[in-house]
Amino acid sequence: MANKIKLLLAEDETALGQIIKESLETRNFNVILCENGEKAFEKYKTESPEILVLDVMMPKKDGFTLAKEIRAIDHTIPIIFLTAKSQTTDVVEGFSIGGNDYLKKPFSMEELIVRVHNLVDRTKTQKTSEVITLGNFTFNFPKQQLQFKNDTSIQLTHREAHLLFHLIKNKNKVLDRSLILNKLWGTDDFFTARSMDVFISKLRKKLKKDENIQIINVRGFGYKLTE
Incomplete structure:
Protein backbone atom coordinates (compact mmCIF):
# COMPACT_ATOMS: atom_id res chain seq x y z
CA MET A 1 0.00 0.00 0.00
CA ALA A 2 1.24 3.48 -0.85
CA ASN A 3 2.34 5.75 1.97
CA LYS A 4 -0.41 7.82 3.48
CA ILE A 5 -0.55 11.48 2.49
CA LYS A 6 -0.34 13.69 5.57
CA LEU A 7 -2.94 16.44 5.17
CA LEU A 8 -3.66 19.37 7.48
CA LEU A 9 -7.32 20.40 7.41
CA ALA A 10 -8.42 23.70 8.97
CA GLU A 11 -12.22 23.87 9.19
CA ASP A 12 -14.25 25.58 11.90
CA GLU A 13 -17.53 23.81 11.11
CA THR A 14 -17.13 20.85 13.45
CA ALA A 15 -19.50 18.47 11.67
CA LEU A 16 -18.12 19.23 8.21
CA GLY A 17 -14.54 18.97 9.41
CA GLN A 18 -15.17 15.57 10.94
CA ILE A 19 -16.93 14.29 7.82
CA ILE A 20 -14.02 15.37 5.62
CA LYS A 21 -11.48 13.88 8.04
CA GLU A 22 -13.22 10.51 8.27
CA SER A 23 -13.82 10.34 4.51
CA LEU A 24 -10.17 11.06 3.73
CA GLU A 25 -8.91 8.60 6.33
CA THR A 26 -10.83 5.78 4.62
CA ARG A 27 -8.90 6.68 1.43
CA ASN A 28 -5.37 6.36 2.79
CA PHE A 29 -4.88 9.87 4.20
CA ASN A 30 -3.45 10.89 7.56
CA VAL A 31 -5.58 13.92 8.50
CA ILE A 32 -4.75 16.54 11.13
CA LEU A 33 -7.95 18.49 11.85
CA CYS A 34 -7.90 21.97 13.39
CA GLU A 35 -10.91 24.18 14.15
CA ASN A 36 -9.20 27.54 13.70
CA GLY A 37 -6.27 29.19 11.97
CA GLU A 38 -4.13 29.63 15.07
CA LYS A 39 -4.15 25.92 15.92
CA ALA A 40 -3.59 25.07 12.26
CA PHE A 41 -0.43 27.20 12.18
CA GLU A 42 0.94 25.46 15.27
CA LYS A 43 0.18 22.02 13.83
CA TYR A 44 1.77 23.01 10.51
CA LYS A 45 5.03 23.78 12.33
CA THR A 46 5.09 20.57 14.37
CA GLU A 47 3.49 17.96 12.08
CA SER A 48 5.12 18.71 8.67
CA PRO A 49 2.08 18.00 6.48
CA GLU A 50 2.39 17.44 2.73
CA ILE A 51 -0.62 19.56 1.81
CA LEU A 52 -2.95 22.11 3.45
CA VAL A 53 -6.72 22.35 3.02
CA LEU A 54 -7.85 25.64 4.56
CA ASP A 55 -11.32 27.05 5.08
CA VAL A 56 -11.28 30.75 4.25
CA MET A 57 -13.67 31.96 6.97
CA MET A 58 -12.37 30.83 10.37
CA PRO A 59 -12.24 32.36 13.86
CA LYS A 60 -9.02 33.72 15.38
CA LYS A 61 -7.17 33.54 12.05
CA ASP A 62 -8.81 33.23 8.63
CA GLY A 63 -7.52 30.99 5.85
CA PHE A 64 -6.01 33.81 3.79
CA THR A 65 -4.05 35.17 6.76
CA LEU A 66 -2.86 31.69 7.65
CA ALA A 67 -1.74 31.04 4.07
CA LYS A 68 0.22 34.32 3.99
CA GLU A 69 2.09 33.37 7.16
CA ILE A 70 2.90 29.91 5.86
CA ARG A 71 3.98 31.20 2.44
CA ALA A 72 6.43 33.54 4.21
CA ILE A 73 8.37 30.47 5.37
CA ASP A 74 7.32 27.75 2.93
CA HIS A 75 7.04 28.43 -0.80
CA THR A 76 6.30 24.91 -1.99
CA ILE A 77 3.65 23.23 0.15
CA PRO A 78 0.38 22.96 -1.82
CA ILE A 79 -2.60 24.91 -0.45
CA ILE A 80 -6.27 24.35 -1.29
CA PHE A 81 -8.86 26.84 -0.05
CA LEU A 82 -12.40 25.82 0.89
CA THR A 83 -14.75 28.74 0.43
CA ALA A 84 -18.38 29.71 0.28
CA LYS A 85 -17.31 32.88 -1.47
CA SER A 86 -17.63 33.21 -5.23
CA GLN A 87 -16.60 36.80 -5.91
CA THR A 88 -13.81 37.18 -8.46
CA THR A 89 -11.78 39.35 -6.08
CA ASP A 90 -11.83 36.65 -3.39
CA VAL A 91 -10.68 33.95 -5.80
CA VAL A 92 -7.93 36.19 -7.19
CA GLU A 93 -6.78 37.07 -3.67
CA GLY A 94 -6.54 33.41 -2.78
CA PHE A 95 -4.31 32.66 -5.75
CA SER A 96 -2.30 35.86 -5.32
CA ILE A 97 -1.20 35.00 -1.79
CA GLY A 98 0.02 31.58 -2.86
CA GLY A 99 -3.00 29.28 -3.00
CA ASN A 100 -2.80 26.48 -5.54
CA ASP A 101 -6.48 25.61 -5.84
CA TYR A 102 -9.89 26.28 -4.33
CA LEU A 103 -13.18 24.46 -3.91
CA LYS A 104 -16.52 26.14 -3.44
CA LYS A 105 -18.82 24.69 -0.80
CA PRO A 106 -20.64 22.37 -1.16
CA PHE A 107 -18.17 20.07 -2.94
CA SER A 108 -17.81 16.34 -3.48
CA MET A 109 -15.19 14.34 -1.62
CA GLU A 110 -14.15 12.74 -4.90
CA GLU A 111 -13.29 16.14 -6.35
CA LEU A 112 -11.29 17.13 -3.26
CA ILE A 113 -9.35 13.86 -3.34
CA VAL A 114 -8.50 14.19 -7.04
CA ARG A 115 -7.25 17.75 -6.54
CA VAL A 116 -5.20 16.79 -3.50
CA HIS A 117 -3.52 13.92 -5.35
CA ASN A 118 -2.81 16.11 -8.38
CA LEU A 119 -1.14 18.80 -6.29
CA VAL A 120 0.91 16.40 -4.17
CA ASP A 121 2.09 14.48 -7.24
CA ARG A 122 2.92 17.69 -9.10
CA THR A 123 4.91 19.06 -6.17
CA LYS A 124 6.97 15.87 -5.88
CA THR A 125 7.62 15.76 -9.63
CA GLN A 126 8.67 19.39 -9.86
CA LYS A 127 11.16 19.31 -7.00
CA THR A 128 14.01 19.09 -9.44
CA SER A 129 17.44 20.72 -9.60
CA GLU A 130 16.55 22.66 -12.72
Whole structure:
Protein backbone atom coordinates (compact mmCIF):
# COMPACT_ATOMS: atom_id res chain seq x y z
CA MET A 1 0.00 0.00 0.00
CA ALA A 2 1.24 3.48 -0.85
CA ASN A 3 2.34 5.75 1.97
CA LYS A 4 -0.41 7.82 3.48
CA ILE A 5 -0.55 11.48 2.49
CA LYS A 6 -0.34 13.69 5.57
CA LEU A 7 -2.94 16.44 5.17
CA LEU A 8 -3.66 19.37 7.48
CA LEU A 9 -7.32 20.40 7.41
CA ALA A 10 -8.42 23.70 8.97
CA GLU A 11 -12.22 23.87 9.19
CA ASP A 12 -14.25 25.58 11.90
CA GLU A 13 -17.53 23.81 11.11
CA THR A 14 -17.13 20.85 13.45
CA ALA A 15 -19.50 18.47 11.67
CA LEU A 16 -18.12 19.23 8.21
CA GLY A 17 -14.54 18.97 9.41
CA GLN A 18 -15.17 15.57 10.94
CA ILE A 19 -16.93 14.29 7.82
CA ILE A 20 -14.02 15.37 5.62
CA LYS A 21 -11.48 13.88 8.04
CA GLU A 22 -13.22 10.51 8.27
CA SER A 23 -13.82 10.34 4.51
CA LEU A 24 -10.17 11.06 3.73
CA GLU A 25 -8.91 8.60 6.33
CA THR A 26 -10.83 5.78 4.62
CA ARG A 27 -8.90 6.68 1.43
CA ASN A 28 -5.37 6.36 2.79
CA PHE A 29 -4.88 9.87 4.20
CA ASN A 30 -3.45 10.89 7.56
CA VAL A 31 -5.58 13.92 8.50
CA ILE A 32 -4.75 16.54 11.13
CA LEU A 33 -7.95 18.49 11.85
CA CYS A 34 -7.90 21.97 13.39
CA GLU A 35 -10.91 24.18 14.15
CA ASN A 36 -9.20 27.54 13.70
CA GLY A 37 -6.27 29.19 11.97
CA GLU A 38 -4.13 29.63 15.07
CA LYS A 39 -4.15 25.92 15.92
CA ALA A 40 -3.59 25.07 12.26
CA PHE A 41 -0.43 27.20 12.18
CA GLU A 42 0.94 25.46 15.27
CA LYS A 43 0.18 22.02 13.83
CA TYR A 44 1.77 23.01 10.51
CA LYS A 45 5.03 23.78 12.33
CA THR A 46 5.09 20.57 14.37
CA GLU A 47 3.49 17.96 12.08
CA SER A 48 5.12 18.71 8.67
CA PRO A 49 2.08 18.00 6.48
CA GLU A 50 2.39 17.44 2.73
CA ILE A 51 -0.62 19.56 1.81
CA LEU A 52 -2.95 22.11 3.45
CA VAL A 53 -6.72 22.35 3.02
CA LEU A 54 -7.85 25.64 4.56
CA ASP A 55 -11.32 27.05 5.08
CA VAL A 56 -11.28 30.75 4.25
CA MET A 57 -13.67 31.96 6.97
CA MET A 58 -12.37 30.83 10.37
CA PRO A 59 -12.24 32.36 13.86
CA LYS A 60 -9.02 33.72 15.38
CA LYS A 61 -7.17 33.54 12.05
CA ASP A 62 -8.81 33.23 8.63
CA GLY A 63 -7.52 30.99 5.85
CA PHE A 64 -6.01 33.81 3.79
CA THR A 65 -4.05 35.17 6.76
CA LEU A 66 -2.86 31.69 7.65
CA ALA A 67 -1.74 31.04 4.07
CA LYS A 68 0.22 34.32 3.99
CA GLU A 69 2.09 33.37 7.16
CA ILE A 70 2.90 29.91 5.86
CA ARG A 71 3.98 31.20 2.44
CA ALA A 72 6.43 33.54 4.21
CA ILE A 73 8.37 30.47 5.37
CA ASP A 74 7.32 27.75 2.93
CA HIS A 75 7.04 28.43 -0.80
CA THR A 76 6.30 24.91 -1.99
CA ILE A 77 3.65 23.23 0.15
CA PRO A 78 0.38 22.96 -1.82
CA ILE A 79 -2.60 24.91 -0.45
CA ILE A 80 -6.27 24.35 -1.29
CA PHE A 81 -8.86 26.84 -0.05
CA LEU A 82 -12.40 25.82 0.89
CA THR A 83 -14.75 28.74 0.43
CA ALA A 84 -18.38 29.71 0.28
CA LYS A 85 -17.31 32.88 -1.47
CA SER A 86 -17.63 33.21 -5.23
CA GLN A 87 -16.60 36.80 -5.91
CA THR A 88 -13.81 37.18 -8.46
CA THR A 89 -11.78 39.35 -6.08
CA ASP A 90 -11.83 36.65 -3.39
CA VAL A 91 -10.68 33.95 -5.80
CA VAL A 92 -7.93 36.19 -7.19
CA GLU A 93 -6.78 37.07 -3.67
CA GLY A 94 -6.54 33.41 -2.78
CA PHE A 95 -4.31 32.66 -5.75
CA SER A 96 -2.30 35.86 -5.32
CA ILE A 97 -1.20 35.00 -1.79
CA GLY A 98 0.02 31.58 -2.86
CA GLY A 99 -3.00 29.28 -3.00
CA ASN A 100 -2.80 26.48 -5.54
CA ASP A 101 -6.48 25.61 -5.84
CA TYR A 102 -9.89 26.28 -4.33
CA LEU A 103 -13.18 24.46 -3.91
CA LYS A 104 -16.52 26.14 -3.44
CA LYS A 105 -18.82 24.69 -0.80
CA PRO A 106 -20.64 22.37 -1.16
CA PHE A 107 -18.17 20.07 -2.94
CA SER A 108 -17.81 16.34 -3.48
CA MET A 109 -15.19 14.34 -1.62
CA GLU A 110 -14.15 12.74 -4.90
CA GLU A 111 -13.29 16.14 -6.35
CA LEU A 112 -11.29 17.13 -3.26
CA ILE A 113 -9.35 13.86 -3.34
CA VAL A 114 -8.50 14.19 -7.04
CA ARG A 115 -7.25 17.75 -6.54
CA VAL A 116 -5.20 16.79 -3.50
CA HIS A 117 -3.52 13.92 -5.35
CA ASN A 118 -2.81 16.11 -8.38
CA LEU A 119 -1.14 18.80 -6.29
CA VAL A 120 0.91 16.40 -4.17
CA ASP A 121 2.09 14.48 -7.24
CA ARG A 122 2.92 17.69 -9.10
CA THR A 123 4.91 19.06 -6.17
CA LYS A 124 6.97 15.87 -5.88
CA THR A 125 7.62 15.76 -9.63
CA GLN A 126 8.67 19.39 -9.86
CA LYS A 127 11.16 19.31 -7.00
CA THR A 128 14.01 19.09 -9.44
CA SER A 129 17.44 20.72 -9.60
CA GLU A 130 16.55 22.66 -12.72
CA VAL A 131 18.00 26.17 -12.99
CA ILE A 132 17.08 28.05 -16.17
CA THR A 133 18.71 31.01 -17.91
CA LEU A 134 16.29 33.54 -19.37
CA GLY A 135 17.98 36.51 -21.02
CA ASN A 136 19.83 38.28 -18.21
CA PHE A 137 17.86 36.39 -15.58
CA THR A 138 18.56 33.14 -13.78
CA PHE A 139 15.42 31.28 -12.75
CA ASN A 140 15.81 28.74 -9.96
CA PHE A 141 12.57 26.82 -10.32
CA PRO A 142 12.83 24.54 -7.24
CA LYS A 143 13.55 27.54 -4.98
CA GLN A 144 11.08 29.73 -6.92
CA GLN A 145 13.64 32.52 -7.23
CA LEU A 146 14.35 34.92 -10.09
CA GLN A 147 17.66 36.78 -10.22
CA PHE A 148 18.73 39.55 -12.61
CA LYS A 149 22.51 39.36 -13.20
CA ASN A 150 24.11 39.83 -9.77
CA ASP A 151 21.14 41.52 -8.11
CA THR A 152 19.34 40.16 -5.08
CA SER A 153 17.03 37.25 -5.91
CA ILE A 154 13.30 37.92 -6.18
CA GLN A 155 11.11 35.36 -4.43
CA LEU A 156 8.20 34.28 -6.61
CA THR A 157 4.95 32.86 -5.34
CA HIS A 158 4.24 29.19 -5.99
CA ARG A 159 1.88 29.97 -8.86
CA GLU A 160 4.13 32.67 -10.39
CA ALA A 161 7.00 30.18 -10.50
CA HIS A 162 4.95 27.45 -12.15
CA LEU A 163 3.44 29.81 -14.69
CA LEU A 164 6.87 31.20 -15.59
CA PHE A 165 8.25 27.66 -15.84
CA HIS A 166 5.64 26.72 -18.44
CA LEU A 167 6.10 29.97 -20.36
CA ILE A 168 9.84 29.30 -20.57
CA LYS A 169 9.33 25.69 -21.61
CA ASN A 170 7.16 26.96 -24.46
CA LYS A 171 9.38 29.97 -25.28
CA ASN A 172 8.58 31.61 -28.64
CA LYS A 173 5.46 29.46 -28.88
CA VAL A 174 1.92 30.29 -27.86
CA LEU A 175 1.06 28.79 -24.47
CA ASP A 176 -2.56 27.74 -24.83
CA ARG A 177 -4.67 29.64 -22.29
CA SER A 178 -7.18 26.88 -21.62
CA LEU A 179 -4.48 24.22 -21.39
CA ILE A 180 -2.40 26.05 -18.78
CA LEU A 181 -5.47 27.05 -16.76
CA ASN A 182 -6.54 23.43 -16.50
CA LYS A 183 -2.99 22.27 -15.74
CA LEU A 184 -2.22 24.79 -12.99
CA TRP A 185 -5.66 25.78 -11.72
CA GLY A 186 -7.67 22.65 -12.51
CA THR A 187 -10.32 24.63 -14.40
CA ASP A 188 -10.56 27.28 -17.13
CA ASP A 189 -13.58 29.17 -15.81
CA PHE A 190 -13.94 32.95 -15.72
CA PHE A 191 -12.55 33.37 -12.20
CA THR A 192 -9.33 31.48 -12.87
CA ALA A 193 -8.85 33.21 -16.23
CA ARG A 194 -8.99 36.57 -14.46
CA SER A 195 -6.58 35.28 -11.85
CA MET A 196 -4.07 34.19 -14.49
CA ASP A 197 -4.20 37.65 -16.08
CA VAL A 198 -3.15 39.09 -12.72
CA PHE A 199 -0.20 36.70 -12.50
CA ILE A 200 0.89 37.49 -16.06
CA SER A 201 0.94 41.21 -15.16
CA LYS A 202 3.06 40.50 -12.08
CA LEU A 203 5.54 38.46 -14.08
CA ARG A 204 5.85 41.22 -16.69
CA LYS A 205 6.78 43.70 -13.95
CA LYS A 206 9.40 41.36 -12.51
CA LEU A 207 10.96 40.70 -15.91
CA LYS A 208 11.01 44.33 -17.10
CA LYS A 209 14.70 44.80 -16.23
CA ASP A 210 15.51 42.86 -19.39
CA GLU A 211 13.89 44.84 -22.19
CA ASN A 212 14.26 41.95 -24.63
CA ILE A 213 11.96 39.70 -22.63
CA GLN A 214 8.27 40.06 -23.37
CA ILE A 215 5.12 38.16 -22.51
CA ILE A 216 2.79 38.76 -25.43
CA ASN A 217 -0.97 38.37 -25.19
CA VAL A 218 -2.12 36.42 -28.26
CA ARG A 219 -5.80 37.31 -28.24
CA GLY A 220 -8.11 34.34 -28.27
CA PHE A 221 -5.27 31.82 -27.82
CA GLY A 222 -2.98 32.54 -24.87
CA TYR A 223 0.45 33.99 -24.11
CA LYS A 224 3.88 33.83 -25.71
CA LEU A 225 7.22 34.47 -23.99
CA THR A 226 9.90 35.93 -26.25
CA GLU A 227 13.48 37.11 -25.63
